Amino acid sequence: MAKNQRRLNLSQKYQLMTRGLDWETTYQPMDKVFPYDKYEGIKITDWDKWQDPFRLTMDAYWKYQAEKERKLYAILDSVVQNNSQQNISDARYLNAVKIWMQGVTPLEYAAFRGFNMLGRGFRGAGARVACQFQAIDEMRHYQTQVHAFAHYNKFFNGFNQHARIRDRAWYLSIPKSYFEDAMTAGPFEFITAISFSFEYVLTNLLFMPFVSGAAHNGDMATTTFGFSAQSDESRHMTLGLEIVKFMLEQHEDNVPIVQEWLDKWFWRGYRLLGLIGTMMDYMLPKKVMSWRQAWEIYWEENGVALFNDLARYGIRMPKHHETATREKYRITHEFWSTIYQFSHATALYTWLPDEEEMDWLCAEYGELFEKLYKPRYEYWRELDARGERFFQKRLPVVCNVCQIPIFHTYPDDPCKNICLVSEYKGTKHQMCSEGCKDIFDREPEKYCQAYIPPQQIYQGNCGGATLEDYRKWLHIRDEDAGEYYGSEDNQLWEKWQAEAARV
Amino acid sequence: MPENVFIALQNTPEAQPIIEAIVADNDNAVVNESPGMVKIDCPKRLVLRRETVEEKLGQEFNLQDIHLTLISLSGNIDEDEDEFVLHWDF
Amino acid sequence: MTVKFIGDSYDFPCSNRVENYGGDMNLYMVWDHHLIYCAPNAYRVSGDMNFRDFLEQVFQPDYAQHPDVDKVDWEKGVWQLENQGWTPDFSKSLKENNIAHNSFIRVSTPGLEGMHGVGN
DSSP states (O other): OHHHHHSOOHHHHHHHHHSSSSOOOSSSOHHHHSTTSSTTOOOOSOGGGOOOTTOOOHHHHHHHHHHHHHHHHHHHHHHHHTTGGGGSSOGGGHHHHHHIIIIIHHHHHHHHHHHHHHHHHOSOHHHHHHHHHHHHHHHHHHHHHHHHHHHHHTTSSSOTTHHHHHHHOGGGHHHHHHHHHHHTSOHHHHHIIIIIIIIIIIHHHHHHHHHHHHHHTTOHHHHHHHHHHHHHHHHHHHHHHHHHHHHHHHOTTHHHHHHHHHHHHHHHHHHHHHHHHHIIIIIOSSOSOOHHHHIIIIIIIIIHHHHHHHGGGTOOOOTTHHHHHHGGGTHHHHHHHHHHHHGGGSSSEEOOOOHHHHHHHHHHHHHHIIIIIHHHHHHHHHHHHTTOOOOOOSOBOBOTTTOOBSOOEETTEEEEEOOEEEEETTEEEEESSHHHHHHHHHSHHHHTTOOOHHHHHHTTOSSOSSHHHHHHHHTOOGGGSEESTTSHHHHHHHHHHHHHHHO | OOOEEEEEEEOSGGGHHHHHHHHHHOTTOEEEEETTEEEEEEESEEEEEHHHHHHHHTSOOOGGGGGGTEEEEESEEEEOSSEEEEEOOO | OOOOOSSSOOOOOOTTOGGGGTTOEEEEEEETTOTTSOSOEEEEEOTTSBHHHIIIIIIGGGGTTSGGGGTOOGGGOEEEETTEEOOOOTTSBTGGGTOOTTEEEEEEBTTBOOSTTTTO
């Protein structure tokens, strides 16, 4: 009997700790105190309708986060003490971790910055509190990832310049531009882009099969921070769904605005995740799930169920989702072909799939893989055997929106490059798809300013136009780049394997 | 028409009573194991009950403790002291 | 549609405008159905360059590792400029062929459609 009177229930506690924290300002009008939450056109009539379904309060937040950190760092200590770097499936695997370190970890930091802005920008205290939690989470993710990778940095190449190359390397402008596009929009678009489209709809594809893949490949460090981060992520995803439902419920005028954002950020997110799919299909020596299968589970099943649920608000499926689904048989192979031939200009190694991996790819991807990509890889293997390892020496055209080299092909013809053009202010801009072209054409004033690496190189802004000059400017060393077989990582791994075989 | 909600948990000893409770309380739950992780799918609605976890665990359980093992989820959430529910409403 | 913004105006120059190329221009070109080279190539060139010189001295060597490269006869190519049908004059300059800054040229060569019957 006493229990209920002694302790507040979850809902009471949440009300007390997230409501009445702020006040209607009188020295300055509220619109001047919160200058950014109206210009996007989103109409909010009652911020108190905002609810965190987890009803997480500050005291509970600290308690759980402290517990997660204790567990995580105990394991990271153990990783270091027990030489866990020797227990991974194969050193090729670490190139997926390098992509994470170089491409994903800086996004955590970008998210930290973005959610700090939102934690100040929204006028509803409940939403501000949720965004402040998330900002702290994102900083935690950034830090734990850097700590986890620091151990690999003692032994392997490609881990030592993440902060610098993040701002310079052509392939890292892909994830970077995603977040900077969101951060230069208003707070409602940012949270739709990051919390809903990226975290709710799409990051399951990143954190679930990929981190599970890390576990499968013996990478205790990545598995641990990955799942630790993902436990925060489920709270973030929920925030994403709540904010979208909140906007849709607050005013009918919000519906078309939200729909446009969902169209845009679904496509941007899908393009970005192609890189993750490529890690899953090509960089995990022990496979968990192909990109195709992950797409079917996490988008065609779970993502579509979500959109079915949103239909009652007048929301339809995001534009071009059919194209994304049609591309599930090709996108990762096109991406790997691209990274393979440009890895002399990355802090990554690449390689060709071996026989067993080729069989797995054939089984997962069927006829198209067998006819198109497999013979391509076999030809490159022939060149390799002749000592002519295939590298593309000419810079590619890059999409003005997603910033990916336009390796993409026509939706109905995987054998022909697509390259679409929009003209704005007398300058032509190239795009990889109808999805990216729609995004450009909706806000050409914004995307015409994009920093596109090959264009910047040719304009003379990147240390020079030769590969050597460019690589130097990126702070990538010769030994960080190129073919895996014969690399320093490969040699070190072989040495460890030989030592292990002797005992 | 796709209609599953899901919850994914770390495959740790701590998560076992939670997984067992979900299986006990949701007849249509499908458990998918992959390395390090368990994903449970269920059409339209999935419930996690505090009492069932406590039965499996043999001691008191605070439902918010799922934050320590939760990896991901899909569905609208309703949570109070006794139940954590994921649901689609279409 | 147009971008929503705070303040009086939102007006910035294109980052890839021709003025940034010191008199040269940026140009994109792809040889269709030679997909081992993953994407259309980007070039910084002078608009006064002869089109045949560009093709034979700049573009063609970029496909050096493709077995079709020694067999190609560009005169038999089917050409597009900005994804529209177009007939270049090989003896004239890029500019005189209506090739402008950031143009996109596509050429396919019937009979030489890559390896493996699939455009690799």
